[in-house]
Amino acid sequence: MIKLIAMYRPPSDPAAFDEHYDSIHTPLVRKIPGLKKLEVTRMVGTPDRKAPAYYLMAQMYFENNDAFKAAMTSPENKAAGKDLMGFAGDIAEFLIGESEEDG
């Protein structure tokens, strides 16, 4: 599976971030064509009890490279990206990764 990973550093106003993320941004992400799975991780700490470097991570999974490319160029992805830049453009970092999992 290939995925887009969005990593958000801690927002200045976490409550406002959460509100926008949950009620506006995530519904836009769910519309991206070919999205097989969305996994949202909220950071709660680190093993050495330091402040986490990131606040939230979203992983958007696609079946293969063709589906990923089609998704990235879709109007729905552009809409989600535009929304993201408006509320979190200054704290977001992106990665593209290939994952394997085992139980």
Add this chain to the structure above:
Amino acid sequence: MIKLIAMYRPPSDPAAFDEHYDSIHTPLVRKIPGLKKLEVTRMVGTPDRKAPAYYLMAQMYFENNDAFKAAMTSPENKAAGKDLMGFAGDIAEFLIGESEEDG
């Protein structure tokens, strides 16, 4: 689900990293008690074609907080952690997160 996330910045010798990671480190991680899922992501790029900030991410999932705490204090986790510090202590960052997914 609660998980330990290990993020590795790009190693100076990727081939040596991969060899140790796959043949030595991952088998140690798989022994950690209560591990429900291990997902390993290898970074292949970024949307804007910059070099990815991270090389690899491992996500270790546990059923709940009690299972997580038991795992973190286990001899098997200590062995995996000791191994990690030896081959990647200078490039690894850790997060603890809670995740939700939907298909």
